[in-house]
Structures are given as structure tokens and as C-alpha cells.
Amino acid sequence: MDLAIVNAWILTLAKNRLGIIKNGTIGIEGDRIGFIGSTDDIDTKKIDVIIDGKNHLVMPGLVNSHIHTSLTLLRGGAQDLPEIEWMNKGIGPLAKHLDSKDLILGSKLGVLEAIKTGTTTFSEYTRDVARLVEQVYLPIGARVVATETINEVAQVNKAALKPSDLYEFDNKKGQQALTKNDQLFEKYKNKPLVSCMYGPQALDMVSLDTLKTIKENAISRNSKIHMHVAQGKRERLQITGRFGKDASTVKVLDNHELLDNYLVAVHCHDTEEQERELMVSKNVKMVGCPSSISIIDGIIPPIYHYFSLGGKVGIGTDQAPGPGNHNLFREMRTISLLTKTQFRDPTAFPSWQMLFLITIFGAEILGLEKEIGTLEIGKRADVISFDMNNLLLTPMVSNPFHNFIPNLVHSATGTEVDNVIIDGKLIIHQRKFTSINEQKIIDEANKRAEKIFADASDDWKAAGSQMVKDVEKGLI
Amino acid sequence: MDLAIVNAWILTLAKNRLGIIKNGTIGIEGDRIGFIGSTDDIDTKKIDVIIDGKNHLVMPGLVNSHIHTSLTLLRGGAQDLPEIEWMNKGIGPLAKHLDSKDLILGSKLGVLEAIKTGTTTFSEYTRDVARLVEQVYLPIGARVVATETINEVAQVNKAALKPSDLYEFDNKKGQQALTKNDQLFEKYKNKPLVSCMYGPQALDMVSLDTLKTIKENAISRNSKIHMHVAQGKRERLQITGRFGKDASTVKVLDNHELLDNYLVAVHCHDTEEQERELMVSKNVKMVGCPSSISIIDGIIPPIYHYFSLGGKVGIGTDQAPGPGNHNLFREMRTISLLTKTQFRDPTAFPSWQMLFLITIFGAEILGLEKEIGTLEIGKRADVISFDMNNLLLTPMVSNPFHNFIPNLVHSATGTEVDNVIIDGKLIIHQRKFTSINEQKIIDEANKRAEKIFADASDDWKAAGSQMVKDVEKGLI
Numbered sequence: 030m031d032l033a034i035v036n037a038w039i040l041t042l043a044k045n046r047l048g049i050i051k052n053g054t055i056g057i058e059g060d061r062i063g064f065i066g067s068t069d070d071i072d073t074k075k076i077d078v079i080i081d082g083k084n085h086l087v088m089p090g091l092v093n094s095h096i097h098t099s100l101t102l103l104r105g106g107a108q109d110l111p112e113i114e115w116m117n118k119g120i121g122p123l124a125k126h127l128d129s130k131d132l133i134l135g136s137k138l139g140v141l142e143a144i145k146t147g148t149t150t151f152s153e154y155t156r157d158v159a160r161l162v163e164q165v166y167l168p169i170g171a172r173v174v175a176t177e178t179i180n181e182v183a184q185v186n187k188a189a190l191k192p193s194d195l196y197e198f199d200n201k202k203g204q205q206a207l208t209k210n211d212q213l214f215e216k217y218k219n220k221p222l223v224s225c226m227y228g229p230q231a232l233d234m235v236s237l238d239t240l241k242t243i244k245e246n247a248i249s250r251n252s253k254i255h256m257h258v259a260q261g262k263r264e265r266l267q268i269t270g271r272f273g274k275d276a277s278t279v280k281v282l283d284n285h286e287l288l289d290n291y292l293v294a295v296h297c298h299d300t301e302e303q304e305r306e307l308m309v310s311k312n313v314k315m316v317g318c319p320s321s322i323s324i325i326d327g328i329i330p331p332i333y334h335y336f337s338l339g340g341k342v343g344i345g346t347d348q349a350p351g352p353g354n355h356n357l358f359r360e361m362r363t364i365s366l367l368t369k370t371q372f373r374d375p376t377a378f379p380s381w382q383m384l385f386l387i388t389i390f391g392a393e394i395l396g397l398e399k400e401i402g403t404l405e406i407g408k409r410a411d412v413i414s415f416d417m418n419n420l421l422l423t424p425m426v427s428n429p430f431h432n433f434i435p436n437l438v439h440s441a442t443g444t445e446v447d448n449v450i451i452d453g454k455l456i457i458h459q460r461k462f463t464s465i466n467e468q469k470i471i472d473e474a475n476k477r478a479e480k481i482f483a484d485a486s487d488d489w490k491a492a493g494s495q496m497v498k499d500v501e502k503g504l505i
Numbered sequence: 506m507d508l509a510i511v512n513a514w515i516l517t518l519a520k521n522r523l524g525i526i527k528n529g530t531i532g533i534e535g536d537r538i539g540f541i542g543s544t545d546d547i548d549t550k551k552i553d554v555i556i557d558g559k560n561h562l563v564m565p566g567l568v569n570s571h572i573h574t575s576l577t578l579l580r581g582g583a584q585d586l587p588e589i590e591w592m593n594k595g596i597g598p599l600a601k602h603l604d605s606k607d608l609i610l611g612s613k614l615g616v617l618e619a620i621k622t623g624t625t626t627f628s629e630y631t632r633d634v635a636r637l638v639e640q641v642y643l644p645i646g647a648r649v650v651a652t653e654t655i656n657e658v659a660q661v662n663k664a665a666l667k668p669s670d671l672y673e674f675d676n677k678k679g680q681q682a683l684t685k686n687d688q689l690f691e692k693y694k695n696k697p698l699v700s701c702m703y704g705p706q707a708l709d710m711v712s713l714d715t716l717k718t719i720k721e722n723a724i725s726r727n728s729k730i731h732m733h734v735a736q737g738k739r740e741r742l743q744i745t746g747r748f749g750k751d752a753s754t755v756k757v758l759d760n761h762e763l764l765d766n767y768l769v770a771v772h773c774h775d776t777e778e779q780e781r782e783l784m785v786s787k788n789v790k791m792v793g794c795p796s797s798i799s800i801i802d803g804i805i806p807p808i809y810h811y812f813s814l815g816g817k818v819g820i821g822t823d824q825a826p827g828p829g830n831h832n833l834f835r836e837m838r839t840i841s842l843l844t845k846t847q848f849r850d851p852t853a854f855p856s857w858q859m860l861f862l863i864t865i866f867g868a869e870i871l872g873l874e875k876e877i878g879t880l881e882i883g884k885r886a887d888v889i890s891f892d893m894n895n896l897l898l899t900p901m902v903s904n905p906f907h908n909f910i911p912n913l914v915h916s917a918t919g920t921e922v923d924n925v926i927i928d929g930k931l932i933i934h935q936r937k938f939t940s941i942n943e944q945k946i947i948d949e950a951n952k953r954a955e956k957i958f959a960d961a962s963d964d965w966k967a968a969g970s971q972m973v974k975d976v977e978k979g980l981i
Contacts, residue, residue: 046979102900105908108915109855142896323842324915327849353915354897363842366799370843373803376971379585381980420618421830421920423947424578424954429962430976432581439584439800439829442918444897471899478900486905495852500906503522504857 030056037082043403057410060453084418090149090411092391094316095345098139099132103350118494126485143355146443149411176228176255177210203239226255233267258294279304309340314394319364320352333368343391358443380438414448506532513558519879533886536929560894566625566887568867570792571821574615575608579826594970602961619831622919625887652704652731653686679715702731709743734770755780785816790870795840796828809844819867834919856914890924
């Protein structure tokens with residue numbers, strides 16, 4: 030055995046149970062899990078590297094099912110704003126001043142913070158995703174499901190458009206993005222850390238013809254379509270304008286045979302209950318982003334409803350400037366509390382359900398359930414350990430129940446993660462990255478962000494969001 | 506100057522502004538703040554102990570306006586339960602097995618975890634509060650506002666009561682508790698770390714006569730009445746039973762001249778909008794406990810409404826078994842997100858407002874606004890520093906606005922607090938308690954909790970809550 034964590038509490042999360050093993054060992058051979066069981070049942074002399082798991086919980090690496098990491102340099106740049114101002118007056122004037130290197134640096138920062146809080150698999154969604162794969166994910170050694178954004182809306186002066194004006198499409202633009210997306214599959218077919226999905230941005234931003242081609246390609250490559258679905262008013266205006274006043278995104282997708290197992294539908298807050306029932310019945314996968322959508326829109330994503338219907342649903346952190354960061358422990362608690370208050374039901378979304386959402390459910394949504402998401406012999410070794418030896422998680426008891434299960438959701442901060450193994454490699458050991466200079470990234474990010482925000486200052490002030498007024502009052 | 510933090514970003518929070526000082530120094534002389542200003546304006550040779558504040562934020566110590574620390578050994582013991590089961594089937598069967606030492610140990614754990622995440626003032630509410638003051642707060646060196654619980658309900662077999670049966674009162678019991686409460690003022694009059702309030706538990710648990718005596722005593726001592734108000738159905742049944750079908754807690758308090766500046770009303774989720782307007786107009790102070798009430802009841806406390814009316818409102822963490830822990834950074838983010846979704850308004854409760862709730866507002870509620878809550882020369886030195894040099898809070902920019910203000914609320918976990926000064930004493934230095942063995946408390950808590958939970962196992966199983974069923978399914 031190359032590496033093992035011994036004497037730990039293990040949560041396998043296999044077979045829809047917690048699968049708790051007391052005084053357990055997880056052993057890793059190469060990039061796979063080679064042993065799981067009691068520490069008494071393994072000869073520790075035959076392990077090359079041993080990590081002591083005393084007072085630790087070991088669980089599958091977490092799966093972030095929807096993330097755009099490249100805006101992370103703008104963290105804290107657009108919060109507490111009216112939804113209508115968020116993009117145009119908040120994040121937009123700042124983002125204009127990011128160059129392509131800033132997107133890479135921001136992505137590094139986002140990926141590192143997510144790994145530090147236990148994430149091992151990233152469902153990354155962006156233009157030119159191959160750049161992030163090459164320059165961020167592969168060098169860091171994180172598992173990535175790469176989605177290339179396919180946006181077919183013609184380059185026009187958006188400011189001149191009224192919300193009800195229909196977008197024009199530029200089929201050539203769509204085709205170019207699709208070609209890029211197609212090429213990913215060939216490029217990464219031999220990289221175990223990388224898999225790929227198709228990324229039509231949303232039904233209002235892609236023509237039906239292009240969507241149909243995407244579907245054919247997804248079928249032929251046995252891949253999936255990762256798409257923002259029913260994101261709100263602006264999308265709805267486009268859809269009713271194009272498809273008639275009774276149209277909705279879900280109905281249109283259904284009418285064109287796009288509502289099925291191939292679809293990973295993100296957000297979905299502008300869907301009706303019946304539409305979600307239809308989506309579940311058609312085996313559509315859903316991803317919700319609790320912190321992002323609640324902060325930017327004041328809306329609770331329908332994660333619990335989808336889950337309650339028996340649908341497969343995962344969690345993403347979206348981007349940093351809205352929700353603040355990419356910490357899935359925080360997302361568990363956020364959707365739990367939001368849901369409890371939404372339905373005035375303290376039993377909604379108990380802690381054990383949360384743990385499945387950010388592990389095996391995420392893996393299933395990304396088509397990786399045979400490789401990751403649970404701790405089972407033969408699966409790829411994506412494993413995290415969690416230090417329970419701290420005030421906020423004390424005491425830790427196991428009889429008559431394991432109080433550390435609710436505590437993982439309701440008390441943990443995510444900073445307790447202290448060992449992270451991805452594909453068998455020890456990426457974080459005792460809270461330190463083994464081969465990445467974290468401080469260097471922090472320093473670079475601070476230096477570069479200072480310049481970006483300063484350069485953007487005039488544009489940002491001219492946009493005149495609520496935040497600008499708060500600055501004048503000395504409040505931010 | 507005895508002690509100073511230099512080269513830091515300082516938030517004074519004085520005069521209803523953030524009061525940001527760049528490259529600032531806070532100097533402490535004895536138990537008071539002796540200097541605040543630019544580091545350039547102080548002769549550092551005249552400072553005995555210097556703490557480097559580079560990449561740090563310095564702010565007033567946080568104020569927890571309502572806390573019961575003594576149940577902390579039961580953390581994770583009762584979550585995701587129906588409200589009706591929480592007390593009787595969840596926490597009750599476990600709490601029965603706590604002895605008086607366990608309450609002290611639990612309190613130590615709770616106070617230490619709160620200090621570790623930046624709390625310096627605790628509005629503690631419990632029976633025999635002097636024991637906690639003597640054995641926990643004073644030895645640790647934390648600031649405490651001690652409230653003795655006054656509960657006058659006669660000892661009867663509660664299981665035999667129907668919810669609509671009116672409680673009998675035992676006036677002697679009430680008097681004894683009141684006497685204990687009175688004695689606190691004399692006992693602690695010379696302790697700068699301790700102040701006291703009166704603690705009638707709730708209107709359904711105390712007679713009007715006793716309440717009137719309490720009010721007279723509060724007036725004569727220039728103290729306040731710290732009381733749970735309008736906590737829900739059970740209370741309402743008692744109030745309508747005693748005072749008539751149209752009665753409510755707020756109306757009864759108003760009719761008996763108990764609704765005024767002397768009242769600190771906790772929870773208040775079973776109040777009408779108009780009642781809250783009345784409370785604000787009468788200068789009643791309010792405290793809400795976001796995580797506790799959302800987890801236990803599925804209810805969002807009316808903190809934002811009270812604040813929007815111009816009312817003075819603070820934040821508490823209540824107890825640990827419901828919300829998980831005593832971390833005020835988490836509470837800021839929790840009430841911010843809950844409020845945004847409640848009103849579908851992403852601008853509700855912007856970050857800068859949150860910072861006031863857990864500092865100067867808390868101080869005003871507890872009658873300590875002249876002593877603590879802001880950083881001003883002459884105030885008592887309750888000061889925390891916060892390490893911004895980490896991935897989750899990077900980047901940190903200050904132009905055209907201070908992105909670290911929203912990041913404090915939306916990205917921080919509370920574990921970034923690394924220096925805590927209370928009444929001029931350095932309690933935590935570089936994340937370590939200066940004179941308390943934290944590991945010893947953790948180990949004792951684990952050992953003792955293991956026994957408590959095991960001893961309680963049969964009772965807990967017999968109570969048959971939803972959690973018991975989940976254990977049988979291997980889910981907790």
C-alpha cells in the first residue's frame with residue numbers, strides 16, 4: 030500500500046448509507062483505493078506512508094457540481110446589490126478590467142480555496158476551458174469536468190437593447206464554440222483527471238439548431254449537456270418572445286427532446302413544481318447553488334423539492350463575487366437552513382442527506398459515479414480527512430448516535446479539512462499544499478486585484494450602483 | 506502603552522460609520538484603549554508588547570446578546586427534529602443525564618469556542634448564573650452580563666399536562682430566584698468584567714406580581730429585564746388561557762407597563778408587525794438568534810424588520826445543541842441570507858449593517874455602550890484581530906471600496922480571529938489561549954460526553970424521536 034490514513038472514523042457513503050467505520054483505515058495503491066476496513070485488519074508495516082487519523086473523519090472528496098472559478102479575483106466585489114444591478118453595475122464594470130492572466134490567477138485562487146475546504150472534483154464552466162485545464166487544474170492536480178461555454182448571441186451593443194428585444198444569434202460563433210467543446214474530448218481522452226461535458230449557456234443564448242447538434246454529439250460521445258436552465262425574468266422574456274407567451278424553458282426543452290438523462294440543469298429557480306416533476310420523471314439531473322442564488326437573487330434554489338421528488342441533485346458554488354467563496358461545507362449548512370425556513374419545517378434536509386448531495390450525488394450528475402463519490406475498493410482515491418479535534422466540533426460521540434454527522438453540517442466551517450488526496454496523490458498534508466506555494470498565489474492575487482479594482486474605479490463609480498452610494502456614506 | 510496592535514486595518518465602528526483606519530495602531534493602557542490612529546503617529550518604542558497587524562483587521566470584540574452556554578456538551582444532540590420533539594424527545598432525554606459539573610464543563614467549552622471566534626461579551630442566561638460567573642467567566646477573563654433565570658412554574662408532572670392546561674405558579678420559587686438575581690448586583694458591583702440583568706424566563710412562566718417586583722428592582726438598580734418574549738404556540742396558549750382569547754404577550758406586557766426601555770426581548774418570532782412597531786416606539790430592545798430559531802423552529806427571527814423600524818436589535822447564539830455552535834461570524838451570514846430570501850430582496854441586510862448588530866448594537870442592548878462596542882479612546886479594551894491572509898479572504902482591496910467588509914460577512918468562517926483582548930488582557934495570542942489549556946477542555950469534554958450520551962442511551966431511544974429512526978437506518 031502506497032499511502033494510508035489509519036485509526037480514523039471513516040464515512041464510506043456507499044450504498045446510500047453513511048457506512049461508518051470506527052478505528053478505520055483507508056489504504057491507497059497508485060491512484061485507487063486498495064483497502065477500507067478496520068485498522069486491526071491491515072499490516073501497517075506494508076504501508077509506505079502512514080497518516081495518523083486519530084480524532085479525524087475520513088470521507089470521499091467533495092464534488093462541486095457547478096463552478097466558474099475565473100472571477101475569484103473579484104471576491105467581495107458585488108454583494109448586497111439589487112439583482113438588476115448585479116451584473117451591469119456591480120460585477121460588470123470590474124470584470125471589464127480583468128485580462129486573460131487574471132482569469133487564470135483567479136481560477137487558481139478559487140481552486141486552491143475549494144481544495145483547502147475539501148473539494149476534489151470541479152465541474153468547471155467557462156469559455157476557453159482548456160486554458161484552465163492546462164494552466165490550473167492539471168498543474169494543481171485537481172479532478173475537473175470541463176465544460177466549454179457555448180453562447181451564440183451576436184456581439185451587439187447590449188446596452189442599446191431593451192429587455193424584451195430578442196437576441197440575434199450568430200451561428201458561426203456558436204459553431205466555433207461547439208468545435209472547441211468537441212475538441213476537448215479528444216484532447217483529454219487519456220487524462221484520468223479530466224472529463225468533459227457540453228456547455229450551451231442557456232436556452233435564451235443558443236439556437237435550437239445548435240442545441241440539437243450538441244445533443245447528437247453528446248449522445249455519440251456518451252457525454253452530458255451542462256446548461257443553465259430557467260434562471261429568471263430575463264431568460265423568460267426571451268423564451269416567450271421566441272416561442273410564444275405560454276412557453277417556458279422547460280416546456281421548450283421538452284418539446285424538442287432535450288429533457289432527458291443527458292441534461293444537467295443548473296439553477297432552475299424559475300421553474301414550476303410540475304415542470305420539476307417532469308424533469309425528474311425524465312431523469313434530468315439538477316444542480317443548485319444555494320449561496321450564490323440567495324445572495325444575488327434573494328431566491329432559494331429548488332434543491333429540496335427536486336430531492337424530495339427523487340431527483341438527482343448536486344451543489345455548486347457558482348462564482349465568488351456573489352456568494353463569497355467556494356466552500357462546500359458552507360453550502361451544506363446554507364441550503365439546510367434556507368430550506369428549513371422556506372417550508373417552516375426543521376426536519377427538512379437533515380444532515381445525512383446533505384453529505385450525499387456533495388459527494389455521490391455530485392458524482393452521478395457528472396457521470397463519474399463509478400470512479401468517485403464514495404469510498405469503495407477499486408474507486409479512484411479522492412479522499413479527504415477532517416480534523417475533529419477542535420472546540421467547535423467537541424464533543425464527538427458515537428453512541429447512541431454519531432453526533433459528528435449533524436456537526437459536520439451545522440458546526441463545521443470547512444477549515445478543519447487537513448489532508449486532501451486526489452487520484453491517489455497527497456495534495457494537502459496537515460493543512461499545507463504539498464507542492465504549491467499558497468502564499469505566493471495569495472500575494473499575487475492581492476497585488477493584481479489592487480490594480481484591477483483601481484483601474485476599474487472610474488467605471489465602477491460611473492455605473493452608480495447602491496454600493497457606490499454606500500461608499501460615499503463610509504459604509505463599505 | 507502596555508500593548509498595541511500596529512500596521513493593521515482598523516474598524517472603529519464609532520459614530521455609526523465603519524471608521525476605517527489604514528495602517529492603523531490601537532494602543533492599550535491597563536484595561537482601556539489609550540490610542541487609535543495611524544501607526545505613523547505613535548512612538549512604537551514606548552509600547553511594551555507589540556503585535557504586528559499586517560494583513561489584519563482589528564475591530565471591537567463581538568457581543569453575543571443571548572447565550573445559554575451550559576448545554577454545550579450536547580452539541581449535535583438534537584438537530585433536524587420536528588419542533589414539537591426538540592425538547593421532549595431530543596434534548597430532554599440527554600440533558601437529564603447532565604450533572605452540575607457537566608454544566609460548568611459545557612459552559613467552558615462554549616465560552617472558549619465563542620472567544621476563539623471573536624466574542625468578548627456574553628449575555629449569559631441560566632439558573633445559578635453565579636456559578637458560571639465564578640467558575641467559567643471570571644477564570645477565563647471574559648466579559649459577562651449575568652442573568653439569573655426566574656421561573657415560577659410549580660414543579661408538577663409536566664407529562665401529565667395538556668398543552669392547554671394552565672401552569673400553576675409557585676410564588677416562593679419565584680421569590681427565591683428573584684432573591685438570587687438581586688444578590689448578583691451586590692456580589693459583582695466591583696467586578697468590571699461583570700454586570701447583571703433580571704431574568705424572568707417568559708410571560709407564561711412568571712406571575713404578573715413577580716414581574717412587577719422585578720420591574721421595580723430593575724428601576725432601582727438601573728438594570729434591565731432580559732426575557733424570552735413571544736416564543737410560539739405553547740406560550741400563546743398559556744397567555745390566551747390566562748388573559749383572554751385576544752391576548753398576546755406583547756399586549757399583556759404593554760397593559761402592565763412592562764414594555765419600555767427596561768426590556769430586552771429575546772426571540773419575538775410570535776409577534777405581529779404592529780406589535781413590533783409598538784415595541785420599537787416604546788424603546789424595547791430586541792435580540793434574535795438566527796441559527797437557533799431557524800434550525801429548531803424553521804422560523805426566521807424578525808431581526809430585519811425590527812432593525813428597519815429603527816429598533817435596536819442584537820444577535821445571540823442561544824445554545825449549542827440546536828444551532829451547533831457559538832460563532833457570531835456565522836450568525837451574521839445566516840441572518841443576512843435568511844433575510845434576503847425571506848423578502849426576495851438581495852439588498853436586505855447588507856454587510857456593514859451586520860457588523861453593527863454584533864458590536865455596538867449588542868453593547869447598547871446590554872447597557873454597556875459607554876464601555877464597549879466600538880473602538881474609541883477611553884473605552885474598555887475589548888479588541889479582536891482577524892487574519893485576512895488566507896485563501897478564502899483573498900484578495901483584500903481598499904479602492905474604490907473595501908471589499909473586506911462584505912468578505913467579513915459572506916466569506917469569513919470566524920476561525921480567522923487570531924488575537925483576542927478582553928479588558929486589556931491578551932486572552933488569545935496568535936490563535937492560542939495565553940493561559941488556558943484548550944486541549945485539556947476538549948479532552949475532558951469528549952470523555953465526559955461519551956459517558957453522558959451512553960448513560961442517556963436508553964432514555965433517548967425510548968423517547969423515540971425521528972433521530973432514533975434515522976439511527977436504525979444507519980443515517981446518523
